[in-house]
Amino acid sequence: xxxxxxxxxxxxxxxxxxxxxxxxxxxxxxxxxxxxxxxxxxxxxxxxxxxxxxxxxxxxxxxxxxxxxxxxxxxxxxxxxxxxxxxxxxxxxxxxxxxxxxxxxxxxxxxxxxxxxxxxxxxxxxxxxxxxxxxxxxxxxxxxxxxxxxxxxxxxxxxxxxxxxxxxxxxxxxxxxxxxxxxxxxxxxxxxxxxxxxxxxxxxxxxxxxxxxxxxxxxxxxxxxxxxxxxxxxxxxxxxxxxxxxxxxxxxxxxxxxxxxxxx
Numbered sequence: 711x712x713x714x715x716x717x718x719x720x721x722x723x724x725x726x727x728x729x730x731x732x733x734x735x736x737x738x739x740x741x742x743x744x745x746x747x748x749x750x751x752x753x754x755x756x757x758x759x760x761x762x763x764x765x766x767x768x769x770x771x772x773x774x775x776x777x778x779x780x781x782x783x784x785x786x787x788x789x790x791x792x793x794x795x796x797x798x799x800x801x802x803x804x805x806x807x808x809x810x811x812x813x814x815x816x817x818x819x820x821x822x823x824x825x826x827x828x829x830x831x832x833x834x835x836x837x838x839x840x841x842x843x844x845x846x847x848x849x850x851x852x853x854x855x856x857x858x859x860x861x862x863x864x865x866x867x868x869x870x871x872x873x874x875x876x877x878x879x880x881x882x883x884x885x886x887x888x889x890x891x892x893x894x895x896x897x898x899x900x901x902x903x904x905x906x907x908x909x910x911x912x913x914x915x916x917x918x919x920x921x922x923x924x925x926x927x928x929x930x931x932x933x934x935x936x937x938x939x940x941x942x943x944x945x946x947x948x949x950x951x952x953x954x955x956x957x958x959x960x961x962x963x964x965x966x967x968x969x970x971x972x973x974x
Contacts, residue, residue: 711760714736714739715830716728717774717822717826718768718794720743721742722898722900722914723914724795725751726918727792728755728761730918730922732757738762739761739785740761742765742766742795743767745765749763764780768822769814769818769822775829779829790925792846793848794848795818795826796866798863799811799815801815802861815862815863816869819863819869820873823870838884838885844889844925845887845889846889846925847874847888849868849893850864853866853869854892857960858957858960867892870890871890871892875888878930890932891921891934892934892942894941896912896914896917897912921934
């Protein structure tokens with residue numbers, strides 16, 4: 711039986727990924743802050759008795775490590791770890807009060823990814839000869855180039871992409887595949903608050919189905935949906951003056967006074 715550990719599992723991408731894996735017969739560890747939502751999700755999955763719930767804040771690295779150890783003890787071998795927990799909100803460095811928001815976003819999106827992987831790497835190094843091991847980082851198209859009003863989110867997701875690339879080459883000799891998935895606009899609670907147009911908006915379940923195939927193949931990097939992959943490549947090619955001209959006029963995510971709790 712495949713065993714899968716997913717952070718940010720209570721809603722959005724995390725919940726969609728959990729449903730997709732459970733439908734394939736996997737045992738899933740559901741990790742997020744909101745216990746009632748986790749329990750509701752667990753009961754909705756095929757064979758709910760086989761799935762595990764760990765209600766914690768991913769910025770609590772000790773609790774995250776304890777959950778990892780508990781799931782390893784329960785499952786025996788954990789083949790897939792998906793660091794999906796993330797938060798997004800508008801931030802502006804000109805506002806000093808946004809510093810705490812910026813810090814929370816980086817802690818949740820980047821440092822919790824590091825802590826999640828760190829808890830499983832020794833275990834995967836031990837089992838990689840017998841199991842196909844995958845560490846999966848969830849980046850974002852917003853990490854390809856900095857977006858106005860999304861300084862913290864863009865910076866954190868760019869860091870996730872670079873971190874996963876470093877880890878990928880570092881762990882290649884151990885037989886552990888590191889997969890980076892950069893979602894475009896996916897229909898989740900995180901994007902439903904956006905007031906601007908979202909091109910190529912994709913349902914979460916369709917995203918999850920494509921992501922699971924990407925993870926199984928061990929693909930190093932993929933943008934989902936593919937149309938946003940083309941957009942991402944074009945963004946990389948734009949010279950700075952043209953990029954600045956276009957995106958200095960782009961709509962921005964509104965600032966919020968405090969971070970939302972981690973989700974997908």
